[in-house]
Amino acid sequence: MSSEKIPLLKCGTVAVIGAANAGKSTLVxxxxxxxxxxxxxxxxxxRNRVMGIAIRKNADYAAQIILVDTPGIFAPKSRLDTAMVGAAWAGxxxxxxxxxxFDAKKKGPNDGDLKAIERLASLVKNRPVFxxxxxxxxxxxxxxxxLTVRxxxxxxxxxxxxxxxxxxxGVEDVAKGLIRHIPEGDWIYDEDQTTDMPMRLLAAEITREQIFRQLHDEVPYEITVETEKWEDFGNGDIRISQIIHVTRDHLKSIILGKGGTRLQQIGARARAELEEMTGTKVHLKLFVRVSEKWKDDPDYYAQWGLEI
Ligand SMILES: Nc1nc2c(ncn2[C@@H]2O[C@H](COP(=O)(O)OP(=O)(O)OP(=O)(O)O)[C@@H](O)[C@H]2O)c(=O)[nH]1
Ligand SMILES: [Mg+2]
Incomplete structure (x- = not known):
């Protein structure tokens, strides 16, 4: 009989929360x-809960860490803000x-952080909080x-x-620490799955990221991206058509840029990333449409599982 030890199966969910811009998504x-x-x-x-699945294995354990990236916790003003913060706490x-x-570059906790930490002080009573x-x-x-002491x-x-x-x-130390506390149990997802997000949504997110990176002021907050069509050609090529919804007419010209150059750059970067992700040639078509009320559209919230 073999004396080889069978690694312990572990699986659990970890909500990654914190103020906006703390680096939650980077960590996930x-x-x-x-x-x-x-x-x-x-x-x-x-803007929504995003699941990422991390796996770590050694002779002792095989662990599936289901990370839930959440929107930043801040004082909500609009309907979208409220839904985002609600999703973070629900996670x-x-x-x-x-x-x-916590972004250690900050001078210390502000009022919003103090409120969040107070809520965590009650959550830590029945689950580990790092x-x-x-x-x-x-x-x-x-x-x-x-800062640690405070x-x-x-x-x-x-x-x-x-x-x-x-x-x-220090990221691997966090992984080890999480695994120490994660419950024993069978894995929930397949080993090769890294997220539960459908490719259409992930593709829309990649374009939205470029808008966040390439456009300033209020523009990124007034847009949403929708994948309208996803066509697979037999030869492996993919054609993706997306609509960038903007709340006001003047934003359309900002996104297009002079002679359409800004939109071209957004498309070029997003396409390159989609090609890397899918490992195939991607044709990305972007359209800009004025949809004044996308922030009030129940379908928008529903696709992300947000509640308003
Ligand atoms: N210098 C430095 N920058 C970081 C670090 N982690 C994240 N950042 C930067 O901080 C910014 C915000 O990172 P995100 O991961 O988007 O932060 P987030 O908490 O998910 O932000 P929201 O989704 O807006 O709540 C980005 O510019 C990151 O590159 C870090 O360890 N060091
Ligand atoms: Mg984030």
Whole structure:
């Protein structure tokens, strides 16, 4: 008989929450090892719950970490904001564990952070909550220690980690820490699955990311992207048609740019990324349409599982 030990199966959900721009999506992508959630230097990039699946195996365990990336927690003003913040807290409350990301570059917790931490102090009573100080590539050690003490006074966090989601520093320690607390149990998803997001939505997100990266001021917040058609040709080529919905007419010309050059650049970058993701040739067609009320359209919220 073989004396080889069978690794313990583990599987659980981890909600990744924190203020807008803390680096939540960057961390989720880093743990998954693939881009499942879009990232930009602007706040409120993530608008819905995005699932990313990370797998770690060794002689002792085979763990499936189901990460739920969430929109940033902030004081909501509009209907879309309220739905986004609601989705973030719902993610936290439904998960086995919580990873609370804090941008260590900040002077300290602001009013919004204090409110969030207060809520976490009650959630930590029945599940592990990790404090993850992010962006340590830009900060001095003594400041990190002071911040750790201050935040742990406000909430008895299960553990504190200091990481750079951007360069990967400390990210594997977070993975190990999560696995320690993750329940034993069968895997829920196939080994090769990295997200539950349908390709049509993921493709729309890739284009939306380019708009967040290439356009300024209010423009990214006034758009949404919809994949209208996804056609597979027998030879492996894919044709994707997407509509960029804008709330006002003047935004259309901003997105198009002089002679359509801005839209071309958005399309070129998004296409390159889609080709990398799908491993095939992609033809991407982008249209801009004025849809004044997309933010009030129940279908918009429904496709993302958001409630209004
Ligand atoms: N220097 C530095 N920048 C980082 C780090 N992690 C993330 N960033 C940057 O911070 C910005 C925001 O990152 P995201 O991952 O989009 O942040 P988020 O928390 O998901 O933001 P929302 O979805 O808007 O709530 C991006 O420009 C990232 O490149 C880090 O460890 N160090
Ligand atoms: Mg995000």
């Amino acid at each position: 992508n880093g743990l998954v090892g693939e881009k499942v959630s879009i990232v930009s230097p602007k706040v409120q990039t993530t 936290a409350e439904e998960s086995d564990m919580i990873a609370y990301l 404090l993850i100080l992010n962006k340590i590539d830009q900060i001095q050690k003594p400041k990190l220690l002071a 935040l742990n006074e406000l909430c008895p966090f299960t553990a504190t980690y200091m990481i750079s989601a951007l360069n990967g520093d």
